[in-house]
Amino acid sequence: MYADPLEQATKEFAELLSAGAQKLGITLGQDEIEKSISIPKENYDISSTLPFYIAGKIRKDPAEIAKELAEGMTKGKYIDHAVAVGPYINAFFDRREFGMLVIRSVATDPEGYGNNALGSGRKVIVESPSVNPSKPWHIGHLRNAILGDVISNLLERSSYTVEREDYIDDLGLQVAESLWGYIHLPGKPDKKFDQWLGEQYVEVNRMLSNPEIKKEIDDLQKEIEEGTTENARKAREFAEKCVEAQYQTAFSYNIYHDVLIWESDIVRARIFEEAMGIAWEKSILEKPETGTYAGCTVVNIKDIKQVVSGLGDVESEAKVLIKSNGTSTYLAKDFAFHMWKFGYIPSRFKYVKFMEKQPNGKPLYSTAAEGEQKEFGNVDMAINVIGSAQRYPQLILKGIFTLLDKKKGVDSLVHLSYGEVGLKEGTLSGRKGGWIGKERNYTADDLLQEAIKKTKEIVERSGRAFAEGKADEIARSVAVAAIRFEFLRVAPEKRITFSWEQALNFEANSGPYCMYAYARAASILEKAKELKAPAQEDFDFLTDGYDYALVKLIAQAPRIIAKAAREYRPNVLTDYLLDISSTFSKFYETMHVINSGEAETLRLAIVGAAKTTLGNMLKALGVEPLEHI
RNA sequence: GGGCAUGUGGCGCAACUUGGACAGCGCGCUCGGCUUCGGACCGAGUGGUUGCGGGUUCAAAUCCCGCCAUGCCCGCCA
DSSP states (O other): OOOOHHHHHHHHHHHHHHHHHHHTTOOOOHHHHHHTEEOOSSSOSEEEOHHHHHHTTSSSOHHHHHHHHHHHOOOOSSEEEEEEETTEEEEEEOHHHHHHHHHHHHHHSTTTTTOOOTTTTOEEEEEOOOOOTTSOOBHHHHHHHHHHHHHHHHHHHTTOEEEEEEEEOTTSHHHHHHHHHHHHSSOOOOSOHHHHHHHHHHHHHHHTTSHHHHHHHHHHHHHHHHOOSHHHHHHHHHHHHHHHHHHHHHHHTTOOOSEEEEHHHHHHTTHHHHHHHHHHHTTOOBOOSSSTTTTOEEEEHHHHHHHOOOOOOOSSSEEEEEOTTSOBOHHHHHHHHHHHHTTSSOOOOEEEEEESOOTTSOOEEEEESSOBOOOOOOOSEEEEEEEGGGHHHHHHHHHHHHHHOHHHHHHHEEEEEEOOEEETTEEOOTTTTTTSSSSOOOBHHHHHHHHHHHHHHHHHHHTOOOSTTOHHHHHHHHHHHHHHHHHHSSOTTSOEEEOHHHHTOOSSSSHHHHHHHHHHHHHHHHHOSOOOOOOGGGGGGOOSSHHHHHHHHHHTHHHHHHHHHHHTOTHHHHHHHHHHHHHHHHHHHHOOOTTOGGGHHHHHHHHHHHHHHHHHHHHHHTOOOOSOO
16 A cells, blocks of 8 residues: 555565575575665665574574575566675665666655555554643743654654644643732733743742742632632633643644643543542552551552563652542543543543634644533553653553553553753753743744744845745744754754754754755756656666665655654654755756756656655655745 | 663764664864856865773674763652
8 A cells, every 4th residue: 555665675685585595404584584684875775684694593604605695696576686795695676677666656646655554543642742821832842842743743654543632731730820920910911822921920930939829829729620610710711822822833833733631621521530430440549548648549559560660669659649638649630531542431521623723724622611522532552742851650650551451551651751951051940930031032932933033044145035925934934844853853862952053053954954955856847848757768877876876765765754653753754854855965966857868857757756755754844845945 | 779861073963772894964174166957055074992891792882780970750749
């Protein structure tokens, strides 16, 4: 169903190797052989370390084995011939056949090229970024949101059905603080609502040292949690206004969701009570009558340790789900919510359209007190994009869930942990509001504005101009590409120390660089008189240069997407994008396409396939490829 | 005290999960390239005991053990 040119070539190579091993009197399984095969960066098309493996089975010099295997190899459809280099077997493709295969793979379904069958229809819910509804997104939240978005894209392109969910904690202390500020402080909203809330929140935080105010806020939070009073209604209204504002930021970065789940609705839907019932039935809960946890409902840590590792020596003996005063902990709510995600609890949520239409054309649903039934949840896999600081609670959650369901807990609940974003001058602490204010602004909105400014400067300096009337749109796209790429090129688990200089890099190794390669490809195709499908003979005009290098790179797209999705590592994608962009740039500088005589048909086809591949990869990155930037 | 993550040329990163052929890329620095498809470009050069010490292996940045440094976490908070 999905084209994967390398799959066929690899399979054939494996068969030829298998036949060779057979002659040496060794029978090997397909997977044993395929494990030894790799695609080298240069010099050869496909390689194998099989001689080492065979040498381990029979007493013989691997170089000798390589020689025999290479010399004995017959020509296949895609494999032309092989040479032994020391103990390695390196093979060359039949370029006519392989070239045709690649170009055709792209042309058959251009939109879908790069997609693969990895997920085969399984349903996954991706939770991100779950920012408190009391402040604007800062660059740390942005990293989360971008990670979640791209992982979702990658999974979608890998045949998963993806639900993009955002969990809104509208019962938290932060919302109570904001509401208290609104009631008691003189300032009223006079700018983007999340920004205003954030500034006010800093203000309230300063007043927290006053125990009376602290007490008032705590009471307010309890009131909100009970959910019946005017203040509770007001808190939700507040939070909704804030989320609306935050989503303006999301949209400006091409980030979209399917559904918002509000904590107040989880409470309202009484999912929690049902979850506890099931947990009692599965006898994973205890209610000690004496000791530290007297009167609490808890899970024993010993039990958790039996199913997950990496907790270390934990001092406490149990994790509390229901406190002795009868209220539930965050962990308990999260546990209940995950039971909903995995379909243990029939959905009692009601949904409304929070937004009729996001810029991507789709509605954004939200849980609500009243509304329609929808089929959200009940998934095969849940991915939570959450900072590495929350590793421990996430591991506990996974442990408890595993006690409930061994298979799903271990395999299907994924904490996609990422390193926090810091600043040279210190940490991004929402509590102290160090990232907001007049002097230092590290909000996602500000970052985008800076990047847009830089984009416009670059265009101005180059003496070119944006397409008529499209300056803002193009500048935003390029800016988004720069920022997304910058956050994604670093492996998720690594911390990022944010620097403006690095974030606003538009040269090689950047999102704009990749967009530029795409635009150049588009430009060639625009100027071409005629585009036609190449015949096999056209591939005789392939050289050893960048044209063939491009063909080989294009062939890798489906595997790259699958690898990035399987490992939850978008930097696999950015690496590849860079590789293919840079190879295209070299091709562009050194080989002419238009009016290149007999080679023109082939080269145009390669440019076309490269453009399609680059375009699909940029889309996976969350960037709309533009033909003119 | 324990757990987890990170440590790769001056700087930012990749390769580690699944051990393989001279450790890749960008920035910086030095030098060079626009009368042919878009200079947000391309080429050449500079720069590395992969934190340290052991071990396993034909082969270690990669696996194992120990140590050092940095960060985060270990609540009847959310």
